[in-house]
Amino acid sequence: MTTTAAPERRAAPPARRRILDTARNLFYGEGIRAVGVDRIIAEAGVAKATFYHHFPAKDDLVCAYLKEQSDLQRGLADGLRSAEGPAEERLVAVFEAVGEIGCGPGFRGCAFVNASVEYPDPAHPVRQVVAAHRAWFRGLVRDLLAATGHPDPDPTAGMLVMLRDGIVVGADLDDAAEVRALVRDAVTRLAAVPRS
Amino acid sequence: MTTTAAPERRAAPPARRRILDTARNLFYGEGIRAVGVDRIIAEAGVAKATFYHHFPAKDDLVCAYLKEQSDLQRGLADGLRSAEGPAEERLVAVFEAVGEIGCGPGFRGCAFVNASVEYPDPAHPVRQVVAAHRAWFRGLVRDLLAATGHPDPDPTAGMLVMLRDGIVVGADLDDAAEVRALVRDAVTRLAAVPRS
DNA sequence: CCGAGCCTAGACAGACCTGTCTGGTAAAGT
DNA sequence: ACTTTACCAGACAGGTCTGTCTAGGCTCGG
Structure with a gap:
């Protein structure tokens, strides 16, 4: 010691x-x-x-960069996940945070999506870091959805992951403020319990 | 002659x-x-x-490549847009076509999104081709939505553009077949007329 | 027959890329 | 005092990048 x-x-x-x-x-x-x-x-x-x-090698640095980003996002999301309030609000809060970040200065889309574009081979170590991050996020959404008592958390989580990707792409390429304004409604519509 | x-x-x-x-x-x-x-x-x-x-210059070839892709997609979409049947079905058909393409061999995401990742400067000519293509697609969705008699075609079109981006990213990075299976439901939920 | 337009083949320049190697400095532990 | 560890400075090799240039071939209309 x-x-x-x-x-x-x-x-x-x-x-x-x-x-x-x-x-x-x-x-x-x-x-x-x-x-x-x-x-x-x-x-x-x-x-x-x-x-x-x-x-x-340079790729080792790329992997370390993405792993660090993943850790940061996980830490941030854990704060939102364990906040008080109804599960529906915590789910919306996660997506609104994404929209918020998209409005920040220097936003240039999702680091993981962008890295995947530059590493086309799915077997590349960089892509495995990306896959792990995406699996984590999907699990987070599924868990929050299940906590709201949603009857089909798994397919709906798939839709919400699509929405997340759409938010980051849209905030980068289109109008970030408009995207942010649409987030709550879009989450609500996708996560609404389908009436039989 | x-x-x-x-x-x-x-x-x-x-x-x-x-x-x-x-x-x-x-x-x-x-x-x-x-x-x-x-x-x-x-x-x-x-x-x-x-x-x-x-x-x-190489960038001229990149622009030509993207312009050609844009023309191809517009031609394809025009076929779907002017098909017979209710407007709701034509809207869904556009998105299902995107999901279908995502399941095809060699799919590697959206050529325009991918190009934007590699050209970070929004003022670059390549980015202007991308912006034009995205504006066209958004217009297409808005028009189809308006044809269904949707009360808020514009913000809903924004959500559907996000969904499109999510489909292409998800089909590339996650399970394309699962994404495709979710498309119809996701479009329906987002385009559903919100009950007052 | 002949010249214009489109094409091929390939050398060349100058910059940038990743990665290796040598050699030297300074602080911290033992 | 000695060793280990972490760091700095920069030359170097071998490859690839974009873009320019020279030199010539092939075809077709007039």
């Missing part, structure tokens, strides 16, 4: 953090293929050897 | 067609940045000078 703070293994070294932060900004903002390793190295103020020490 | 067939100006030269066909396959299947001009030239069996004669 050393005296210095070492939360788990060791505090994340600054260089790695700087690389990851720079990569996030550039990959998300300009695209993955469009950003070279050299540029990340320059903007992060890091030596090339240090970069390749932490990330043996 | 020459005797040879000359529909408008002159029959499309084979080289240009070969370039465009090859570009479509490679750009759509592997991504735009991922495919170099050299490879298109090689697979189209065309000289480099010929390529740059028809398309002064």
Whole structure:
């Protein structure tokens, strides 16, 4: 037990953090293929050897970038999931949060969808990170839907995942404010219990 | 008036067609940045000078590729739009066609969404082709919705455009067959006249 | 027969890409 | 004092990218 703070293994070294932060900004903002390793190295103020020490290949950095984004979103959603209030409102809150983010500055669509476009091979490690994230989100929606007592949570969750994808694409390519204004209604219509 | 067939100006030269066909396959299947001009030239069996004669820059080819895709989709949709039957069915038919295409072999999402991911600058010519295509589709949906007598065709069209984006993303990244099975229900729920 | 238009073949330039390697610095643990 | 670890600086190799240029062939109308 050393005296210095070492939360788990060791505090994340600054260089790695700087690389990851720079990569996030550039990959998300300009695209993955469009950003070279050299540029990340320059903007992060890091030596090339240090970069390749932490990330043996560019794809490793891409995976780490997406995993971190996934963790962030999971943390955010867990806050909304365990809020008080009726389950219907918590479900809507998750989608409104997506619409809200879409209105924020620098929004450029879903990092996972965008990464998939740049990695066409479904077997690529990057695509597996994307698949895991999507499976998590779908599970989240299904659980919230089940908590509302919806009779068909699974197919309806499929529809709501489509809606989520439509929100992020629409907020990027069309009018984000208009998209945001439609979110609550769209969730309500899709999640409404179909009358027999 | 020459005797040879000359529909408008002159029959499309084979080289240009070969370039465009090859570009479509490679750009759509592997991504735009991922495919170099050299490879298109090689697979189209065309000289480099010929390529740059028809398309002064790669971006010109990208625009032409997308414009052609847009024209194809408009032609397809016009067939569905002017079919007989109630307007509700024609609206559903448009979306089911999207779901159907998503189940086809080689489907890799929406060419326009994918291109936007690779061209982050909204002012880029490629993005303007995308914007025009999206505006057309939204107009199509709005018109069909209005034909059903829907009281709020415009916001509902916004929701249905989101659904379309969700279908193409979902069919690419998730289970296309499941997505297709959900399309009709999702359209119906979103386009249902909200009871006061 | 001849010239215009469209085509092929391929060298070339200059930039950028990923990834490797050498060598040196500085702090922290033992 | 010694070693380990993390870091910085930058040259280098081998490949790919877009786009330009030279040089010539093939066909068809006049």
